[in-house]
Amino acid sequence: MxxxxxxxxxxxxxxxxxxxxxxxxxxxxxxxxxxxxxxxxxxxxxxNTFARSLKKEKYDLVSLIVHEIKGPFYDSLVKGIQDVLHNMGYNLLIYCTLENRRQDVAKFLKNDIVDGLIIMTPTVKSEDIEGFSRDFPVVTLDRVLKSERVRSVRIGNERGSYEVVRHLHELGHRRIGFIKGSKDTLDARERYSGFTGAMKKFGLNVVAGDVLEGDFTEESGRSSMSGYLEANRGRKIATAFYCANDETAIGALKAINEYGLRVPEDISLVGFDDIELSSYITPKLTTVRRPMYQLGSLAAHMLISLIFGKYDEVSNINLDVTLVVRDSTGRAAHEEIE
CATH class of the missing domain: 1.10.260.40 (lambda repressor-like DNA-binding domains)
Incomplete structure (x- = not known):
């Protein structure tokens, strides 16, 4: 058939x-x-009668393909996409991928109920996106592909990391730790690369023991920081930690408090993303503001242009980020925990 x-x-x-x-x-x-x-x-x-009936009922659909919709990170992103699409007469369909089920995305697309894709998940491989782009306009938010059919909107992760290290260096911090994000994401890799590059630029050493594993979750920040503090009892430690995102930083903050230490008096903390909660916790979190609403709205604008075939008018975009200084960073403290 x-x-x-x-x-x-x-x-x-x-x-x-x-x-x-x-x-x-x-x-x-x-x-x-x-x-x-x-x-x-x-x-x-x-x-396909099902696909046609769904198309007729829903009219024009765009799909946002993500790993999962979890936590405050996605709220502004989705709103930015929705606002633009609704103004243009389109509706948003969110498709969440699963680990080791990459083939499910291809099966979903075979129903032909969407006009374009916005992709932000490491589960979908770059070679698959290349294949999808032969049939659908595609905008990626987590990678840049050398393809005439795929466009991207990215943020300045390395620039944000540089601003964090610069800020901490100005406060007198000379030993700065880092809690990583998920290994399979470009954001995590760029933020860590920006961190190590900035440390080198300011003449600071990256201490291997001060680089902790995480996965962008609050629990990973809490557990990695707890393990670090316990393992280094009575030893010199980093006077500041830069965390790959705000949720990780919030978890690290809880661990520091549970250990009887204070932020920023004993350890300064910096996050990334500027989620809403970061300005409500105590102390308020110093972080890098990631323009999520703008990221979503620009992606939607770009995709609509691609749907109408205006590929020559759409270029890849790299959005700037801003360091937001709040109460979780202060002058460098002592480097030893008794």
């Missing part, structure tokens, strides 16, 4: 173009329309 992908291949157009034609959209020129109809007739193509 012929599929919509077969029709698109024979007609020499994208799957979304075939979908527009079969749904009587006025976006497609008459010449292209006739080419698609001819291909469908030659192949005896029978449309």
């Amino acid at each position: 012929a599929t919509i992908k077969d029709v698109a291949k024979l007609a020499g157009v994208s799957i979304s173009t075939v979908s527009y034609v079969l749904n009587n959209s006025n976006r497609i020129g008459e010449e292209t329309r006739q080419k698609v109809l001819k291909a469908a007739k030659e192949l005896n193509y029978v449309p």
Whole structure:
């Protein structure tokens, strides 16, 4: 049985173009329309009735593909995407991937119910995105691909890390620790790379024992910091820690408090993202503000342009970040815990 992908291949157009034609959209020129109809007739193509009924009911759909919607990180991102899409007459469908189930995304896309993709998950591999882009416009938020069909919106992770180290250096900190993020994400790698680069620039050594593992969760920040403080009882330790995101920093803060130490009097803490909670905890968290709403709205604007075929008018974007100084950082304290 012929599929919509077969029709698109024979007609020499994208799957979304075939979908527009079969749904009587006025976006497609008459010449292209006739080419698609001819291909469908030659192949005896029978449309997927479920997909067509869903398409008719939901109208124009864009899918945000993420690993999971968890925590405050995604709130502003989704709102930024939704606001733009709704203004343009589109709806947002969020698809959460699962570990070791990358093939499920391909199965989902075969239903042909979406017009474009915004992708932010390490579960979907770059080679898969390249394949998806042959049938759908794609905007990525977690990587940059050398592809004529894929565009990206990224943030200045390394620049943010530099600003953190600069700030702590100005406060007199000379031994600065780092709690990492998930190993399989570009954000985590860039933030750590920016940290080590900035430490070198300011003539500071990265102490291996002060670099702790984490996975962007509050629990990982709490457990890694607890283990660090216990293992270094009575020894010199870092006077400040830079955490790969705010949730990790909040977990580290709890561990420091549980150990009977104070932030920032004993250890200064810095996060990344500037989630809403960071300004409500005590002490308020110094962090790098990641413009999540803008990230989402720009991604949506870019994707709509790609859906309309304006690839030459859309370039990759790298958004700047801002260091927000609050109460969790102060002058360098002593380096020994009794």
